[in-house]
Amino acid sequence: MKKLYFIADTKRGGDLGNYWHYMLGYFLPIVTYLRKNKEIISSKELVFDSCNPLTDAILMEYLDELKVRYSFEKLTEKGIEVPRADWKSVRGKIRRQLLKLELALRGEHASIFTYHKFRVKADKILIPRWDRYLDEYGSFSSPVKKDLKGTILHLKLWAKSDQSREEIIVIERSRPPSILKSTEGKEARWLPNYGTERRQLKNGEEINDFLKSQGYNARRFFPGDESLKLQIDVFSKAKVLIGIRGAELLNMIWMLPEAKVIMQESADFKNEAIQIKLANAFDLELKIIPHDGQISPSLNPEHILTYLING
Structure with missing residues (x-):
């Protein structure tokens, strides 16, 4: 063949x-x-x-x-x-x-x-x-x-399933996989400093719990630990996406137009966020939160609530 x-x-x-x-x-x-x-x-x-x-x-x-x-x-x-x-x-x-x-x-x-x-x-x-x-x-x-x-x-x-999904997804970066220590992992592209080893949203659990206490249907989600099919299904049904600036925010492409994305900036980046261009390309509403000099900052849940209510 x-x-x-x-x-x-x-x-x-x-x-x-x-x-x-x-x-x-x-x-x-x-x-x-x-x-x-x-x-x-x-x-x-x-x-x-x-x-x-x-x-x-x-x-x-x-x-x-x-x-x-x-x-x-x-x-x-x-x-x-x-x-x-x-x-x-x-x-x-x-x-x-x-x-x-x-x-x-x-x-x-x-x-x-x-x-x-x-x-x-x-x-x-x-x-x-x-x-x-x-x-x-x-x-x-x-x-x-x-x-x-x-x-x-x-x-x-x-990827579509009949299961209902959460309206608000709080993205959590995954921990470095064990394969990083193998010969295959060391020779592969871009695996060093993967996930939380590089940066993370420090208070994802707090944000998720706060939104639930306010009556919102929220969920912490670790894209790097899940199948592609589940990622597409989860994000395509989300109305709001919350996460720190990083590659996993590409998952906004599965969302419907006019969905909201709240992105916490990180001092790990010195250039303009490419997510701005992606949001424009897919007609999404993007809100960017400054990092105040921190690589892995926390995001004030009250600020998120204000944005959800007032836009």
């Missing part, structure tokens, strides 16, 4: 072992390709670029239910050092300024948006990095928006 290789694009910055970059820059484009090319993939063995044990498991969960033949291999290097060096170089800065000028002049006809396509060469498919549009320009091109909308709806239907 012939093999079809799905190659990660590691030359555009953003580590694909990170949930945010992985979902927008690898998983969602792959699902888009698979659902549009059912006849092609039915007769081939699919070989996917291994990103890390945690993110590979996300794709495995979907593939298992798709009932296709697949395997994972390390097809590319980590690929994060070169983009970082290029980002700081004079050449890189000039190129970005020229791209911004081109974007301002040509809009969605700018050359950067040609990369939404799947570049195919023989049995190899280079996966487009849709995360880069959002990171650098704050928008998706029309073809990407259309593909994302269709794929997100497809996954929401795939």
Whole structure:
């Protein structure tokens, strides 16, 4: 049986072992390709670029239910050092300024948006990095928006359950997994300083209990400990999402338009929150709480209540 290789694009910055970059820059484009090319993939063995044990498991969960033949291999290097060096170089800065000028002049006809396509060469498919549009320009091109909308709806239907869910979700970052200590974990992309080891919302339990005492249907949720299907199902039914700034807030893409997201900032970040651009792209209402110099701050429950009542 012939093999079809799905190659990660590691030359555009953003580590694909990170949930945010992985979902927008690898998983969602792959699902888009698979659902549009059912006849092609039915007769081939699919070989996917291994990103890390945690993110590979996300794709495995979907593939298992798709009932296709697949395997994972390390097809590319980590690929994060070169983009970082290029980002700081004079050449890189000039190129970005020229791209911004081109974007301002040509809009969605700018050359950067040609990369939404799947570049195919023989049995190899280079996966487009849709995360880069959002990171650098704050928008998706029309073809990407259309593909994302269709794929997100497809996954929401795939994950849908008949069980009712909580209206307010308090995101809790997961503890570092034991696989970090293994050889596989040490060699994988982006696993060091995972979850609570890097930052966390210190009083998630307090926030959850307070909201419940005020009559709200709230729940603490640890996305990193749950299946992809459960994550999609939980977040697609949530009206309010509360959490500290981090990759797991990408789960706002499953929420309905005009849902609310309350994000606690962290001193761990020095740049503008990419969540602002994501919220704009998906028509969500985002409220950002300052960090006051703390990496893992607490969020005042009374402030949350004021926002829920007054907006």
